[in-house]
Amino acid sequence: MTLTEKDKEIIQKTWALVRVDSIQAGIELFRRFFEANPDYVKVFPFDDLEDLEEILKSSSLKMHAGRVMTALSSIVDNINDPIIFQENLQKIISSHVERKIELKQFENLKMALVRLLIDKLGDDIMNDEAKEAWSKAYDIILDTYQKSKENFQSS
Numbered sequence: 001m002t003l004t005e006k007d008k009e010i011i012q013k014t015w016a017l018v019r020v021d022s023i024q025a026g027i028e029l030f031r032r033f034f035e036a037n038p039d040y041v042k043v044f045p046f047d048d049l050e051d052l053e054e055i056l057k058s059s060s061l062k063m064h065a066g067r068v069m070t071a072l073s074s075i076v077d078n079i080n081d082p083i084i085f086q087e088n089l090q091k092i093i094s095s096h097v098e099r100k101i102e103l104k105q106f107e108n109l110k111m112a113l114v115r116l117l118i119d120k121l122g123d124d125i126m127n128d129e130a131k132e133a134w135s136k137a138y139d140i141i142l143d144t145y146q147k148s149k150e151n152f153q154s155s
């Protein structure tokens with residue numbers, strides 16, 4: 001699975017529009033993620049916060065949303081540099097494999113991310129070509145995740 005030059009350009013241009021308000025976009029990403037997968041809240045250290053609105057306002061979620069957006073930004077920024085791209089990806093993947101985050105959970109974040117991009121940018125910008133570019137890029141993350149998980153389990 002490889003990204004074309006056009007895919008990379010689309011990903012960088014669309015991400016530039018979303019990252020302008022990075023923390024807010026991160027919170028919106030997690031809103032979609034937790035609404036579709038309420039059980040995943042338990043994976044995070046939100047202590048006794050149970051209500052989604054409370055969680056979304058908490059400093060803990062804001063900090064996490066910020067970190068996720070920064071990590072995604074550095075993956076997107078280095079999309080043309082295969083070595084740094086892989087290094088960034090591996091860092092994220094190793095820490096999540098160690099936390100025993102399932103592939104399915106990563107897959108479900110893809111849906112929330114694509115949904116966020118469509119909701120924020122609209123169907124004209126997030127047309128079929130843009131959706132396909134993001135889908136391919138995220139599938140590289142999933143593919144690398146699956147391989148790392150298999151290696152981790154067999155080591």
Ligand code: HEM
Binds near residue numbers: 107109
């Ligand atoms: C592309 C997808 C993702 C990115 C870029 C990402 C990024 C990050 C980053 C940068 C951190 C903090 C630094 C670290 O420990 O590595 C983190 C922590 C964490 N992530 Fe992710 N993550 C992603 C997907 C997920 C998914 C799917 C889950 C589970 C449903 C998850 C659960 C967690 C948890 C539980 C922590 C620790 C939170 C804390 O202790 O405050 N992440 N993630």
